[in-house]
Amino acid sequence: MEAKELELARAFRKETASQRKNGHLADSIESSRNGRRVLAVPTEHKRKVRGIIHDESATGRTVFIEPESAILINNDLYDLMAQRKQEIYRLLEGLSARLREIIPDIKSYQYVLVRLDMIQAKASLALNMDAEKPVVKDKPLLGVIQGLHPLLYLKNKSLNKKTVPFDLALHGQNRILVISGPNAGGKSITMKAMGLMQLMVQSSMLVPVDKVSEFGIFRKVFTDIGDQQSIEDDLSTYSSRLRNMNNFIRKADKYTLVLIDEFGSGTDPKIGGAIAEALLRAFNAQKVMGVITTHYPNLKIYAFRNRGILNGAMVFDKENLAPTYRLKIGQPGSSYAFEIAKSSGLSDDILQYARKRTGKNERETDDLLIALQREKLEVEEKLAQLKAKEKEVDILVRSYSNMKGDLDYKRRKIKLEAKEKDLQQAGKADRELQNLIRKLREEKNIEKAKKIAEKIKRERKDIAKEVGQLNEAIYEATETQAEIAKLAIGGYAKFRASGATGIIEDIRGKKAVLLIGEMKVTAKIADLVAIQNPSLPSVNRTRKNLASRDGQFESKIDIRGMSIHDALFTLEKFVDNAILKDTPVLRILHGKGTGALRKAVRQKLKEYGAMLVNIYHPEEELGGNGVTMVEL
Structure with missing residues (x-):
């Protein structure tokens, strides 16, 4: 093929030189048509150049002629190219036949390579974002601490700018956050950051948050962000949003996350606000979780009055008339429209007229709502403190009751031990008296011996009776606790006096056999207290x-x-x-x-x-x- 190509090149150079000398060629001289080299010849000279016409230009002023001297060479070259193509097909067919046997292995290698590539990409992105692995729980919840919008953070990082983090927690009864505040204050960015990070977590990706942050698992994520008007579908901005809301209401449940930007906008504010409030009420009834941004005051008031919905505000710096991009949960935000308009350069006449048209009611409503929300949070905080103190008092009362019971038990136990000691001493004295009685009998003073023996017998009987009564008192004192946590074979118990813990192996009447490590101890039930989940000694x-x-x-x-x-x-x-x-x-x-x-x-x-x-x-x-x- 290389030889034929060289031969063709020589023939074309010779033909080109000849035709150019005769003035029969166009400016472009040479081209290629149907895989064959041709000469560009003006239409008026086409009959002066011998060869085959393959094509003509779009204007018809140029024809492309394969010169007669190159036809045979082109034919040979074309045949060689066809043969090469057949040889390539033959080789590929043979290679495919050999590879067909190991297709399962190739597919598995492909899966592994794709998997490794994906893991590497996730790891590289996580390093760039300084991302962490949050706590993931198998239930719907949002608990972001020091969260950052991933894309905004990467952009600001490349520009050496600081990105303001946010905290956002929704769990338990609090399921929907309504964020309000000034335009360009960060409402939409915060909402989008929450949605993006949630999808990243559910895609097994690390996110730029504090590692103690908590993310739940949602089965559905619905979003309504931006303008979705369509000429093809005959949809305006507001009608497209209503269609989305209809789909959300029909398909949402308690495992759904809803993200809506500028809720209710796109139509008359009064009517749009009323419809938005009705939709918010429906979402709350369906127990969905969501983050919603809005400017409508009626939605702020609805969030204040109803359980399950929280107000949130993007904090605005009034002194410098600039947004801080900080999210504050628990109070609604103001739009600060007049302040922003003034900083944008609008004249005082325009702003004064606008204030007159708005009236004081709008601003007073915002201020009143903020004050009420603040007072509500203070009341809830005090209530939580009172509940915590009440719980502490209950614990102290129970602890006092237990301590009093233990003190009574120990007092009776000490008295019992003293009586038992007296009984032991009486036994010792009894042996000495037996010797005395034996001597008296030897001296024939039997009456005196009988009196002494009866006296000793009465004293021992009285001491034994007191010991028995004390034992019963101690046992009865423990019955109340035994009713709370009864001793049972296989259960755990500890000694009142020492606190040593063991497993109850057997119960015999008023005694129990405890296994402490490898040691068996038989003890009175009155000396034991049943416990649960002990830390046994090793x-x-x-x-x-x-x-x-x-x-x-x-x-x-x-x-x-x-x-x-x-x-x-x-x-x-x-x-x-x-x-x-x-x-x-x-x-x-x-x-x-x-x-x-x-x-x-x-x-x-x-x-x-x-x-x-x-x-x-x-x-x-x-x-x-x-x-x-x-x-x-």
């Missing part, structure tokens, strides 16, 4: 049973791995049982570690005072400082 090892089923007592305990609180509670029960079982020597394994647990054990043991004979550590081969020995 115990790695507890190799001890305070009171085994056969009545045997183990004189050693392992409290390694316990927290100090749990270790001291276990130690207290262990020593108490040792005293009741008359165990003379105890072995406490607490480990060496930092020494904190060892010091806490020694401090706890000192609380037993005169009951202790000696506290010491054994030889190093028997545990050293990791073990404390106690002699009772």
Whole structure:
């Protein structure tokens, strides 16, 4: 093909030189028609150039002739091009046949590439916008904190300008925000920013907000922004807006977000405002969420009077007669039309005439509405404070009641322990008196012995009776709380005195078996309080049973791995049982570690005072400082 092209080029140069010499060629000389090289020949000379005419110009003044000397070469070149085209088709057909077998893999690779490209694009945009991932909840809500319009922020960032952020929160009963304020004050930008960011979040994109912002999920998003008049559809500005509103009302529900700019505009203000108020009422009844901008005072008043709708204002700097672009929720905004008109250069005569025509009522209505809204917010804030204080008082009353109950219980418990101690001492004295009675019998003074025995028996019976009564009083004192949270097998309970928590493994009459870590403790129900969702102690090892089923007592305990609180509670029960079982020597394994647990054990043991004979550590081969020995 290259050789034929060179041959054709030589033939054309020769033919061109010859025809130009004869003056038979046009200014453009050479062209291409139907894939073949041709000469541009004026119409009056077409019969002087031998060859084939392929075309003529639109004006008819030029014909395009393939010279006779180039026909055979063009034919050969055309055949070669056709052969090349066939060869390309053959190669593509073979390649397609080979690729057809791996079409599923190609499609999957294509999906992965598109997915990665999309993720990269989202990440790049997020970096440019300094975007964050907000909190997303599966319900309709808007909770934007320090939000920025994405496009406006990117534009201002490139120009080193500051973009004013906004806070906008709609949740619970508050579903619709009616934004009012001056023209060019930022109403539409705020509304559009809210809609754009909502769609970005639902498209898995990061947005320029504070990361604690909250976004809900909407199933439908309806917008009415800008002029949608159409000559083809025979729609004016207002009729197109009414058609949109009709669609919104028919299709909207509580999972819908509605965004409307300049609500009610495009027709007579009085009638347009009334229709807009009716539509706002319908939207509120359907529980839709929305952001609406308006200048109509009747919509501001309706928002003030009805639940579910909030007023919002774009703050205007009266001193400098300039917008601040800050959104303030809770009060309506004024249009500040006269101020803006004055700053735009309108004459005082025009403005004075306009003020006379408007009258004072319009401005007074705005001022009154702002004052009422402010007072309403103050009342609601005070009401919220009163409710919070009422809640605190309720908590204090309940806490006082619980403290009083615990205090009564501890008072009875102390009295009971004192009586139990008296009963133990009486038992000890009983053994001494038995010896005395034995001596009296040996001395044949039986009457005296009987009197002493009866006296002791009466005293012990009285003490035992008092102990029983105290036990019943303590048990009855806990019945009210037991009704609130009853003890049940598998539930949780804690000791009143120490606060130690465990799982109830069994209940036997007025006693319960608690599993605290790996340790089982049998306790009176009166000593326990049922609780819910406790934080159980984490115990790695507890190799001890305070009171085994056969009545045997183990004189050693392992409290390694316990927290100090749990270790001291276990130690207290262990020593108490040792005293009741008359165990003379105890072995406490607490480990060496930092020494904190060892010091806490020694401090706890000192609380037993005169009951202790000696506290010491054994030889190093028997545990050293990791073990404390106690002699009772």
